[in-house]
Amino acid sequence: MPIIVESSQTNADVFVSVTGADSRVVSNLDELKRSMSDSPDEYAIVLGPTVDLEAAASLADTLRVTRPTVSVILIRRRVDTSVLAEALRSGMREVVDERDLTGLGAAVSRAEQVWRALTGSSDTPSAASRGKVVTVFSPKGGVGKTTLAVNLGVALAQNGARKVCLVDLDLAFGDIAITLQLFPARTIADAVHLQSGLDFPVLEPLLTEYQDGLCSLVAPVQPDAKDTIPASLVGRILSLLKHNFDFVVVDTAPAFDEFVLQAFDETDEMLLVTTLDVPTLKNVKVAVETLDLLNFPKPKRHLVLNRADDKVGLSAGQVESTLDMAIALSVPTSSQVAHATNSGEPIINAHPRHPVSQAITRFAGTLAGPPATGGHKVASLTGVGTPKRSLLRRNGR
Ligand SMILES: Nc1ncnc2c1ncn2[C@@H]1O[C@H](COP(=O)(O)OP(=O)(O)O)[C@@H](O)[C@H]1O
Ligand SMILES: [Mg+2]
The missing domain is CATH 3.40.50.300 (P-loop containing nucleotide triphosphate hydrolases)
Structure with a gap:
C-alpha cells in the first residue's frame, strides 16, 4: 500500500481516491520514517506538493540505496525543468503534476510492477503481507x-x-x-x-x-x-x-x-x-x-x-x-x-x-487452512492496550 506524505488533508484525500483506501497518509517525513520501518513490503512513497523539494530529494537519494524496491513519486504544483533535474539527480522514479490524477494512478501501478520485478514476487506487494x-x-x-x-x-x-x-x-x-x-x-x-x-x-x-x-x-x-x-x-x-x-x-x-x-x-x-x-x-x-x-x-x-x-x-x-x-x-x-x-x-x-x-x-x-506455525505476522500483542477484566469474571480465568 502506498504511503502518501502530505500535510494537507484535502490534498491527501484526493490522492487516496486514486491510490486506494489501502494507502497510508502521513503528514511529514519523520512520520514516514516510522511508518516505513513498519512496512518492509512497501513499494511506493508519494510525496505531496507540501513536501519541501530539497527534503524530498534527500529522502529519495537515501532510499535508492537502502530500499531500492521502493519507488519515490513526487507530486508538484508545477513541474518545470529544475524540478525534473532535481528529481532525476536524486533517483526519484516519477514526477507528477498535482492535477494529473490519471498520471498518479499510472505511476503507482508502475511502482508496483518495479517492486514485483525486483523482488521476483508474483503477489501484489500488499497481498504479500496481508x-x-x-x-x-x-x-x-x-x-x-x-x-x-x-x-x-x-x-x-x-x-x-x-x-x-x-x-x-x-x-x-x-x-x-x-x-x-x-x-x-x-x-x-x-x-x-x-x-x-x-x-x-x-x-x-x-x-x-x-x-x-x-x-x-x-x-x-x-x-x-x-x-x-x-x-x-x-x-x-x-x-x-x-x-x-x-x-x-x-x-x-x-x-x-x-x-x-x-x-x-x-x-x-x-x-x-x-x-x-x-x-x-x-x-x-x-x-x-x-x-x-x-x-x-x-x-x-x-x-x-x-x-x-x-x-x-x-x-x-x-x-x-x-x-x-x-x-x-x-x-x-x-x-x-x-x-x-x-x-x-x-x-x-x-x-x-x-x-x-x-x-x-x-x-x-x-x-x-493448515494449522499455523506462528510468528509470520508483525503484530506484537505484548503491551497492547490495558486489559481490564471484570471482577465478575467467573471460571477462574
Ligand atoms: N446457538 C445458540 N444457542 C443458544 N443461544 C445462542 C446461540 N447463538 C446465540 N445465542 C444467544 O443469543 C443471544 C444473542 O446473540 P448475539 O450473538 O448477541 O446476537 P447478535 O450479535 O446477532 O445480536 C445471546 O444471548 C447469545 O448467547
Ligand atoms: Mg451483536
Whole structure:
C-alpha cells in the first residue's frame, strides 16, 4: 500500500481516491520514517506538493540505496525543468503534476510492477503481507453475530498460534466488550483525534488484549460517540489491522450502515448469519439481493445457520433454496452458549468439545487452512492496550 506524505488533508484525500483506501497518509517525513520501518513490503512513497523539494530529494537519494524496491513519486504544483533535474539527480522514479490524477494512478501501478520485478514476487506487494478480514453480518439483531464473531476469533487465534483482532463495528450498541468482560482503557472512538497520521504504532495502543493471540478494538461506551467517527476512518483502521494481523474478525450492526459498507470493502470472507425464522430469512434474502447490487463477490459469502436444530417448522433445506446458497456452517442451539455469554467466557474456551465449539472450530480451520506455525505476522500483542477484566469474571480465568 502506498504511503502518501502530505500535510494537507484535502490534498491527501484526493490522492487516496486514486491510490486506494489501502494507502497510508502521513503528514511529514519523520512520520514516514516510522511508518516505513513498519512496512518492509512497501513499494511506493508519494510525496505531496507540501513536501519541501530539497527534503524530498534527500529522502529519495537515501532510499535508492537502502530500499531500492521502493519507488519515490513526487507530486508538484508545477513541474518545470529544475524540478525534473532535481528529481532525476536524486533517483526519484516519477514526477507528477498535482492535477494529473490519471498520471498518479499510472505511476503507482508502475511502482508496483518495479517492486514485483525486483523482488521476483508474483503477489501484489500488499497481498504479500496481508491478513484476512472476516466480517460477520446479518440484517437482524439477536441472531448470534457477536457470539459467532467472538468464538471464531478464539478459534482462529489457536491459543496464540495466529494473531487475531476482533473489531466491534456495532458502534452504537457493540457487545464485544461485555461478551468478553473487557473493561478497556480505549475504544475505537479514541482513533478519531489520532486520524491524521494514523499508522499501526498509533493504533496499537487502542487495542485491548483478551488472551494469547487475540485482542479487540471495542466499540465506544456511549452510543452517540458513533456520530463522531467518520466512515473513512473505519476503512483505514481495518486496512491497517489487516496488514498487521493474520485475521481481523469484524462484528457488525444489523444494518447496511456506512461503517458496515466500509467493512465490506475490506472483507475477504463474509459470514451471513440467519436463523430458522421467517422474518429473519426474509431480511437475509433482501441482504443477499443488496450484496448482489453492491457486486459483493459470491465466493466470499458464507451462509451460517445459527440455532440450526430449532424445531420451528422451517428446515435448513428451505433456507438454502430460499437464499440459493449452501449452508457453510450450522451451529446448533444450546443453553450453554447463552450461559457462556452471560459468564463472559466464549463457549469455545469454556467447553471446547461442545458441538457448538466443534462446529465453529472446524469452520475456522477451513478459513485458515493448515494449522499455523506462528510468528509470520508483525503484530506484537505484548503491551497492547490495558486489559481490564471484570471482577465478575467467573471460571477462574
Ligand atoms: N446457538 C445458540 N444457542 C443458544 N443461544 C445462542 C446461540 N447463538 C446465540 N445465542 C444467544 O443469543 C443471544 C444473542 O446473540 P448475539 O450473538 O448477541 O446476537 P447478535 O450479535 O446477532 O445480536 C445471546 O444471548 C447469545 O448467547
Ligand atoms: Mg451483536
